Amino acid sequence: MTEQQPAPENPEGDEPIKQRKNGLYPAVSDELAENMKSGWADTELRDLRPIAQAPDTARRRAGLSARFPGERLVIPAGNLKTRSNDTEYSFRASTEYVYLTGDQTQDGVLVLEPTNAPEGQSAHEATLYLLPRSDRENGEFWLDGMGELWVGRRHSLSEAEQLYGMPCKDVRELADALREATGPVRGVRGHDAGIEAALTDKVTAERDEELRVFISEQRLVKDAFEIAELQKAVDSTVRGFEDVVKVLDKAEATSERYIEGTFFLRARVEGNDIGYGSICAAGPHATTLHWVRNDGPVRSGELLLLDAGVETHTLYTADVTRTLPINGTYTDLQRKIYDAVYEAQEAGIAAVKPGAKYRDFHDAAQRVLAERLVEWGLVEGPVERVLELGLQRRWTLHGTGHMLGLDVHDCAVARTETYVDGVLEPGMVLTVEPGLYFQADDVSVPEEYRGIGVRIEDDILVTEDGNRNLSDGLPRTSADVEAWMANLKG
């Protein structure tokens, strides 16, 4: 990448131009400044079509409006975060903002302004506050580090209005306007410190949390657009898993990083990114639930637990896990453990249907795992006692699934009564992902078990009459996994 060079006239020659002082840009000659103002074509885009999800985002805003009548609602996208010095982490807009606008622009803010509309009509007017195109008159576009010449062309406000179906205004005027505004207001916290500072005296943590919780619960049931996006995410993820199988020999010659990089390539080429740090856990690393260092060896005879998901351009992510024999064939013990996890997953998936309790699929999967652990003599029965005391959890470790959507652990602030203690409805998408993990230093199990970790994770849509496995493009039984790997390795 290129470092921003100061203009020769800048007396502080080693200071990047982007650090502008007192609102002034560094000195450049009058001739150059004048020259840079003109000679640029009009690139305004006209007759843009609205984004595909514009009707959906409008419906979601209407739901939000109905829940908080008479209150100003402020939902920021968030700002860039510094990685080091003048470089930033890649930007990912807040989930709340993306859900309600379809936009992903840094520094954007959605404001729902209460109106005095007659009964039955929309009680808010939505406005999207965005950074407009760079000013060519004052040199901002080439002298400012956030100028379009450095970071790329932005949409003009009128272009954004056509895309997102809302009036758009200059976000640089928003903080002052919020400071001066009166009346009740709520904001989504944690994304934009500048906007929060402008609201400081007007909001309370409790009321803001109610807004965040409502949006989280709004997202529990997915609409058709969201389901199609999740399917896209899963389909790319399936191809990413196939990519990995094809290069396992290269991973053996290097490290888990080869797997991480291979999957990431697919994510970046077909989607926006990975939806979370890929877990590329070979051998005993499979027993570390969030192994994302991915710097270990990949050895024939051991298992690879790959937990990874592609995030689409609209930010919906898959979350899929397969546990593969690195040389293509499970050992007898690996297969025994794998088949138990498969059986548990089957029981879990069967419990996913409308009207079922959210906890049912977890309980169904845990029961199967407890039965096997008792059968293998690893824990003393009866199974009912094991389940009652939760003794199986030494090896099952985690919950059997979670909601999936814009966030990998979606709807995370939904209330217990609507999520964990809730009932499944058509349109919900969740993972079913039982596992068994025998830590390398677990001397309570026979030595041959130690260092084996198995998880199988699929993305399941609740349908009107049961469920649909969005990730059935990948094999799940041990025999099918082996056949699939043999076929890919050719």
Ligand SMILES: [Mn+2]
């Ligand atoms: Mn998961």
